Amino acid sequence: MKTRILGKTGWTISEIGLGCWQLGNDFGPVEERQALAVLEAAMEQGINFFDTADVYGAGLSEERIGRWLASSSSKQKIATKVGRDAALYPDGYTKEKVKQSLQASAKRFGVDVINLAQLHCVPRDVLFAGDILAWMEDLQKEGVIEHFGASVEMLDEAKFCCQSDKLASLQMLFNVFRQDAVEEVFPLVEQQNIGVIVRLPLASGLLTGKMHHGYQFSEQDHRSYNKDGAAFHVGETFNGIPFDTGVDLVSELSAKLTANQNVLDVALRWILDQPQVSTIIAGASQSSQVIRNAQASELPALDGELHAMLKRFYQTKVRQHIRGGI
Numbered sequence: 001m002k003t004r005i006l007g008k009t010g011w012t013i014s015e016i017g018l019g020c021w022q023l024g025n026d027f028g029p030v031e032e033r034q035a036l037a038v039l040e041a042a043m044e045q046g047i048n049f050f051d052t053a054d055v056y057g058a059g060l061s062e063e064r065i066g067r068w069l070a071s072s073s074s075k076q077k078i079a080t081k082v083g084r085d086a087a088l089y090p091d092g093y094t095k096e097k098v099k100q101s102l103q104a105s106a107k108r109f110g111v112d113v114i115n116l117a118q119l120h121c122v123p124r125d126v127l128f129a130g131d132i133l134a135w136m137e138d139l140q141k142e143g144v145i146e147h148f149g150a151s152v153e154m155l156d157e158a159k160f161c162c163q164s165d166k167l168a169s170l171q172m173l174f175n176v177f178r179q180d181a182v183e184e185v186f187p188l189v190e191q192q193n194i195g196v197i198v199r200l201p202l203a204s205g206l207l208t209g210k211m212h213h214g215y216q217f218s219e220q221d222h223r224s225y226n227k228d229g230a231a232f233h234v235g236e237t238f239n240g241i242p243f244d245t246g247v248d249l250v251s252e253l254s255a256k257l258t259a260n261q262n263v264l265d266v267a268l269r270w271i272l273d274q275p276q277v278s279t280i281i282a283g284a285s286q287s288s289q290v291i292r293n294a295q296a297s298e299l300p301a302l303d304g305e306l307h308a309m310l311k312r313f314y315q316t317k318v319r320q321h322i323r324g325g326i
């Protein structure tokens with residue numbers, strides 16, 4: 001597993017990380033034993049960066065990570081998120097309540113200080129008011145958190161966050177079906193030494209190539225109840241692309257690849273070919289997926305012709321289908 005530096009944290013982290021939303025049962029049921037096996041498999045692959053949030057499974061994802069940390073001897077970096085629990089979202093934001101939410105996360109992890117706390121897609125007006133970023137700086141000085149970052153929906157929110165001197169990382173929706181950050185945000189993060197954490201690298205699984213028309217998701221799975229954005233931002237589910245359109249686009253893209261290429265490897269490798277990216281937090285509900293995704297770190301970079309094709313494909317075929325804005 002190759003490593004990269006995560007922005008101002010200075011941490012050396014695995015370029016493939018693990019997204020732990022799945023461990024809160026928000027992609028369908030994942031039993032405790034299976035969740036711990038996913039975490040263990042990740043560590044065995046050399047993954048040392050884990051992303052979660054207080055609201056994933058209403059604390060379950062953090063609790064499971066906490067139980068796993070208690071039984072594991074190796075050093076992991078855990079990033080969590082704050083800002084979407086009922087006490088804060090949508091309009092209850094105060095510094096004291098943010099601090100309380102973070103302390104509750106620390107308790108679930110069984111630690112005194114949180115490694116990295118990311119604002120969790122807080123409402124645009126709250127973010128743009130600027131106070132919440134200043135509170136995070138204060139909480140860093142108070143020792144509640146080691147570092148802070150932001151997870152955002154939109155490129156203008158990402159650009160706004162880049163103005164914060166102390167912001168260590170930016171978590172963004174970014175994949176071969178959502179490429180605009182390359183030109184719009186990456187030059188800024190480079191200037192400001194902000195690490196990019198990529199979420200939805202596989203567009204909620206579409207870019208694995210395993211999904212087809214009529215594919216069934218359980219009722220508890222956001223890919224069932226949020227497929228059109230009924231519960232939260234539509235971009236977080238299938239990258240904002242209507243499911244059937246996404247399936248067709250993946251088939252069309254697969255047909256353009258050579259016999260020894262597949263869409264999953266190409267999708268992950270394309271992200272790693274962007275030097276501003278620190279880590280990809282691919283989500284996994286099974287150990288086999290973690291093992292498979294970790295292999296992307298060992299693949300060679302894609303050639304220029306393939307990069308050009310993927311750019312053209314995105315601009316002419318995909319971009320127009322993204323709902324919820326970019």
Ligand SMILES: NC(=O)c1ccc[n+]([C@@H]2O[C@H](COP(=O)([O-])OP(=O)(O)OC[C@H]3O[C@@H](n4cnc5c(N)ncnc54)[C@H](OP(=O)(O)O)[C@@H]3O)[C@@H](O)[C@H]2O)c1
Pocket residue numbers: 018019020021022027051052081120121151152171198199200201202203204205206208210236264281282283284285286288289290292293
């Ligand atoms: N607002 C935010 O800050 C925010 C929002 C969304 C996500 N995130 C974070 O980003 C992480 C990644 O995003 P995501 O999980 O939504 O999307 P993703 O990584 O694009 O897709 C994950 C899904 O793809 C499938 N998959 C992954 N690897 C596979 C493999 N090798 N073979 C077959 N299927 C595979 C699995 O589907 P099945 O479970 O169906 O097998 C898995 O649940 C999350 O876990 C979370 O930590 C943050």
